[in-house]
Amino acid sequence: MADMPTHPDTSKAMKLADRLCRERGVRLTKQRREVLGIINASQRPLGAYEIMETMRTDQARIAPPTVYRALDFLMAEGLIHKLESLHAYIGCRHPDHPHFTQFLICNDCGEVDELHSSKVSGSLNDAAEARGFKPDHSTVEVVGLCARCR
Amino acid sequence: MADMPTHPDTSKAMKLADRLCRERGVRLTKQRREVLGIINASQRPLGAYEIMETMRTDQARIAPPTVYRALDFLMAEGLIHKLESLHAYIGCRHPDHPHFTQFLICNDCGEVDELHSSKVSGSLNDAAEARGFKPDHSTVEVVGLCARCR
DNA sequence: GGAAGTGTTGTTATGTTATAACATAAAGAA
């Protein structure tokens, strides 16, 4: 955790989250906000237990359910995403509207790129539709080498 | 496990697996074959521990590493897939050649449909390429309602 | 056949991720 640089637009993302939650009539409580802040401050996806360790101080001994409840809330509000293939969580770049997202995960440096290709989501929708399937949400994660690492 | 019907073409899939492994010079041992058989016989994805319970008898008390090693082998040979969002394993429908696969997972009945849409894989490849990203493998899982359940 | 090397399995222990269940507290509405 020592050399983990701060994400450039953290405060902006937090303010957006504040606004969205206010508009939606849901409560971005201190803990939820803290979890979101930790995730947004990280350039890479974090595991739930990493987040928990970050939250722990002499005063507060946080237990797993505390973190998972916050994560559940933040996912429900579209403020973060879960990367299933990494068992890790990452901030959403466009929390202001629901969308189908794709992730590019670098096998080498671990960096994650969030895409919103309408061609991908469109073709995926078409393929589902062709089977009579009604999509609710999707997990699209491509693992490989990013531009810098290849 | 009582009312779990047998998948129609299990024996065909097993024979194909036998042939592929022979051709590749890898060993589809008794245990690996048993795990593959259990997975193929199930119409729905199975967790590693479900497979383990199925394998256990009075004679053989199977431990987790046994199952996970077989799963690793079968995945490496493209004979099964892992569904990341379910932590479960399912037989591959086209083990004879490598491919990028998409899954439609029904939220209601749990059934899983395996797709190989070239439009999806193509657009995903294009989107990755546009970022200079070189894909190695992908996880594409759409959760929703299947034709029967909607 | 015997020895060496490789690949597979057995076994014990533990690591990692996630949730159940129930008690307490805080916030919002009447």
Place this chain on the structure above:
DNA sequence: TTCTTTATGTTATAACATAACAACACTTCC
């Protein structure tokens, strides 16, 4: 305030996965 709902604290445990090392079994080469 009192009631109701929502959020948090706490303990325990479930569910998923791997590390590490010993034992066994194939293969190949002498």
